Amino acid sequence: MKRKLAVVLALTMAAAVVLAGCGSNKKETKKESKAEFAAKEKGDTFTVGFDQDFPPMGFVGDDGEYTGFDLEVAKAVCEKLGLKFVPKPIAWDAKDAELKSGGIDCVWNGFTINGREDDYTWSKPYLNNKQVFVVRKDSGIKTEKDLAGKVVDVQTDSSAQVALEDNKELTDTFGNLQVVADYNTGFMDLESGAVDAVAMDIVVAAYQIEKREAEFEILDYEIASEEYGVGFAKGNEALRDQIQKALEELADEGTLAQISEKWFQKDITTINQ
Structure with missing residues (x-):
């Protein structure tokens, strides 16, 4: 009888350990899930998804480098925030999969808000089109x-x-x-x-x-x-707010206007208007 009781107690303790372990994993998974939507810290990479055949917003320049109005603004945002700017060309019809997998942090390339309002977490419009x-x-x-x-x-x-x-x-x-x-x-x-x-x-x-x-x-x-905006994964308000604040500061400083004048010969941006 004592032997049977010892076995039952051992099994009960083992089950408790397993369940405790499961509970711990769930908490970690929850934390990791939240971390996906955290704001960036200095030194982090900021990966911008764009269509490389969409001049003047994003494309391959004559020197073979990625360039364009949107990419130049994104780079200025990264410099302000101390982030490492990484432009990543994507197939336009693969943008949702790239965002979902974490392959990119945002879609920034003449991306129209209208009709997609509920599909992404958006910056405020920065350009009319x-x-x-x-x-x-x-x-x-x-x-x-x-x-x-x-x-x-x-x-x-x-x-x-x-x-x-x-x-x-x-x-x-x-x-x-x-x-x-x-x-x-x-x-x-x-x-x-x-x-x-x-x-x-x-x-x-x-x-x-x-x-x-x-x-x-x-x-x-x-x-x-329509209006152009920067599109983030649904629910990623932390990163959106960080980028939006930097955009507004660039607009106040006149940097956004300078970039617009370079590409369009006038300031056509709508930030802070």
Whole structure:
């Protein structure tokens, strides 16, 4: 009887140890989960996810280095906070997976807030934008009505694609709405005559037309208006607030205006307005 009792007591103690161990692991997991959404400390890396084919917001420069308005602002934020700036090019349709896995800290690359308000934790808008059509000057296309029966390119998973899909009355008149991987492909298609128009951000369109010195023009038709923001993983207010504060300080100091004037010849930012 004593022997049986000893065995039962031993088993009970072993089970208690196992359960205690399980409880400890749960607490650690909880801590680790919270740590994912902690603010950055000096010396930490800040990894920015961006589309490398989206000039002037983020792209590969002539020297082979990553550059662009958004990347330059992100770098200035890192310098202010003492963080190590790491630009990471991503496939645009993989941005959610990158955020979820922790491969990037944010999406910062002409990222439209409108229609995505509940999908991410956002900074305040820092720039206004709209979606437009770009055509060849000799195309004879002067209004959106002239796109009837025409082929139009749009980037996959872009705001322009969402806006056009919501405007069936217009897109049903197209000969074809063709989805491409990036706007560089769209401009090459337009240049070669493979398509009749490209739907895209006016900020990017104006920059591309100037840099390519191409015979393109922007139609006087607004597909949609929108605001750009920095997108963080849902719930990551700690990092968002840290970056937002730095952005506002850069705006107050005039640094944001200087970067904007470099890329757009004027200050088009909306921070602190």
